[in-house]
Amino acid sequence: MIVDAATDAPTDAPTDAPADAPADAPTDAATDAPTDAPADAPADAPTDAPADAPTDAPTDAPADAPTDAPPDAGTGCLTTPSAPIAQFSVAGEIGALVPTKVSSEPLAEVSPTREMWPTWITLAAVAPAEVEQRILLIASTANEPSFLAAGSALARIGVPFATLIATQETLVADRLRTATGGCRFSGVILANSEIGAFDANEWQRLDDFELACDVREVEWFARAASAIGLTAQPPFASNVTVPALLTAGGATRFPYLRASAPVELRDVYGYPGHVIDPAVTTPLLQTAAGDALAVVHTRPDGRQVLALLFDSSPLSRHAMLLEFGVIDWVSRGLFLGARRLYLTPQIDDVFISADLWGPGNATYRTDAASVQFFADWQGEAAARLPTGSTFVTQLAFNGVGTDPTQYPDTAPITAWRARQNEFVWINHTWNHENLDGLSAAQTQQEIALDCTLAASWGLEGFTCATMVTPDVSGLDTTGSLAGITAAGVRVVVSDTSITAALNPDNPGTNPSFNVGRANPWHPELYQVPRHPTNVFYNCSTPEQNVNQFNFLYHDEFGRDLTYDETVALEADVALRYLLSYDVDPLMFHQANLRMFTGADLAPHSLYADWIDALIDRYTAQVTLPVWTLRLEDIAGVMQDRGAYDACQIRAVKIAGATGSHLELTSAAVCVAPITGLNAPASGRVEVYGGVPTTFVPLPACQTVSIPIP
């Protein structure tokens, strides 16, 4: 039992030819195959990059779970270091296909040591004077899936929080209040309702704190009990899928969800209940039979608790759907951090051809009919996304494909030019030479030739400052790096399947959530990690892709999958990226654009099928806009996030006679995103999903005071 005071945690036809319909058509089309609980697995197959592309194998259980830093371990001016943020492991690398469960377990029953009915019942009549805007996350051990789910959610959104592991630390009063009575936290999250390591005194301290500081509590995984206004009903086990229906209260609490669409609870245990008194207990989610699955309950002393009556893991889709509404609630609608949903697919090798998977020496280069289908389809896909979405495909092109002496068929180029303004264009070099073997001058020329073409054609969104290097090459060799930077390139992509084990000096992964890397030898060059997908660069038809898929993954599944199954599997993974606010772009190739006729006799492409399956799932459930960002803007988001994590911004809400204000302190020059705050006088205001975020610029080590309107 270490008793330290204020500490913190971690911190793509009828091609022109008569396509053949999908071979192993949709028989047992496992629509929603693997679940969301799974962790991860194999990797990302052959990108056009490294041959033996390996996995990024995420762990399901963050080894680097939170550790409490000693007090005053903060950077310079911050004596109570805040934010943990970056260290919490997030929903792993997707591209990962085979489920490894993050197992849900039944909730242990512990003898109740928490007294819920204090005899001295009084309401917190006066707002507390000082409340640090930070969450206290309490768990019995650091291993509960629900603890990891809550921590991952807070970390991805960027909400400062501290952790208290009850088996390792006694909850003392100093942990909760300052010497002058200030409140160290603005909300409490219990990983589950049964913190067995707490004794009656610790529960009393927590209850006293919540009452005095007017702090709300979340039980991320709770058992139905009278303490939260419920009588227990028969529980369910992790082998059943339970649809959770939004009540009127749920539709209000989770306004970004389609109220008519059930949230499916999969692979988890649950403890539904009956509401005892609707005056004090409001269900947010319920079973088809009307049993509560999530409630907000007001205790006799006025304190409020939001309880989720089911487990979740960091990879649970249901948790990702609900987390923002829960965190918004416990924070009373005002908190450091922000969420945005991103989808940035990039198609490499546009204009040139690829050798195809399978016997023979077949090649494919996107033909004119496929280009037209692609552009038409994209317009329809974008229109299906919620209002405010900015979906557009980015095209990494090789100028050599426009040279008729090398590519005599000019019809595709004519087709691309007719629709060029409907896409965003990126430099992929003129000849697609692997840059590792080129000199600086050769590299620079490869880049410059594409720049010249883009300028003369007026390609939309093109800038010489960004590129996708061929085969993601050239990021570790002296000559190529000198040429890339001399050409004025400042942002490139890396490949998330190139882990530290494969390239210790310069891995292609995100060092932390939504953060990229400066190139180790040329720090002025920023590397944006990009996810490979299981739509392979050398595949243009379902037959090819599913054949290669099964070649790679048969052993993992113990059988061959159908094309439809692979599409479903990928869509689940893609949805997880989207719902987890992941900003990394996604990798596809020009062969994936080949138009073919599907079993439904309609035109398809591997790429369109992949994106369509994602959009179907997403729009069925969520109404938030989906943003596509240009490469330079993704780099900006990543650099901002890296700085934000390092700044450990501390925000304290001060209640005054004439209104409240926020006192903000940052360890370095930084920008604080404050969600729920609409204060244009204090910074740029951006509204997303109906919720304002004010981006407040902060100097280093000076407290900035801003009024809360």
Ligand SMILES: [Zn+2]
């Ligand atoms: Zn390429």
